[in-house]
Amino acid sequence: MAGLTGLFLRGSTYYMRVVLPLDHPHRAERPTGRIVISLGSRSYREAISKGTAKRAEILADSVTAPKTAATTRLTIKPGSSAPLSLRDLHLRWQAAKHTSDDSSRACLRAINLFAEFSGKVKLAQINRDMGDKFRSWRQKQPTSSKTARDRFVWLKSLLNYACDDLELIPKNPWRGLDIKAYTESPRQPWSEDSLTKLFCHPIWRDRFRH
Numbered sequence: 001m002a003g004l005t006g007l008f009l010r011g012s013t014y015y016m017r018v019v020l021p022l023d024h025p026h027r028a029e030r031p032t033g034r035i036v037i038s039l040g041s042r043s044y045r046e047a048i049s050k051g052t053a054k055r056a057e058i059l060a061d062s063v064t065a066p067k068t069a070a071t072t073r074l075t076i077k078p079g080s081s082a083p084l085s086l087r088d089l090h091l092r093w094q095a096a097k098h099t100s101d102d103s104s105r106a107c108l109r110a111i112n113l114f115a116e117f118s119g120k121v122k123l124a125q126i127n128r129d130m131g132d133k134f135r136s137w138r139q140k141q142p143t144s145s146k147t148a149r150d151r152f153v154w155l156k157s158l159l160n161y162a163c164d165d166l167e168l169i170p171k172n173p174w175r176g177l178d179i180k181a182y183t184e185s186p187r188q189p190w191s192e193d194s195l196t197k198l199f200c201h202p203i204w205r206d207r208f209r210h
Helices: 043-065 088-099 101-118 128-139 145-165 192-198
Strands: 009-011 012-018 034-038
Touching: 009 043, 012 043, 012 192, 088 101, 088 145, 128 145, 128 192
Parallel strands: none
Antiparallel strands: 009 012, 012 034
């Protein structure tokens, strides 16, 4: 069976990647000029069938769409879309993943911390060196290692979304970077002297009861 352009396997499920023509009515909504959809199938044969139909359906829009002034404005050059900030990305992630309010606020706190460290950088400007320096800076702040790690993980999740779901970046530049969380004040076992003092107390020695 012949292959199908744009068909690929992610995990155990087949996906379809379609490159949109410049005159496609939804081109402006896709900064990469591509649409990636799940075919919901683990079977290669079924994925070929579904993918062929879905590809034809998507590309048909550019043929049937009327050439009005509105659609003419969508014939933009690849890469000319305004670069996304992390806040822009957060809004798309929130809508796509239907996140809870708590998760959304936690992610925004992480974005604000990163902006405090790096200034107003765009998604395309974020690289591995920046991630490593932010990690070092975060661990020097007066907070627990768990909190520092949580903030760092939220930002990595956004970058994963930009890479895996939207394909806005070729890879997550922070993949493999992490902050180790550890117990800040581990509980120490009771010493023999402390146990002696405890059980010599009248409440234990005299079997006092309230």
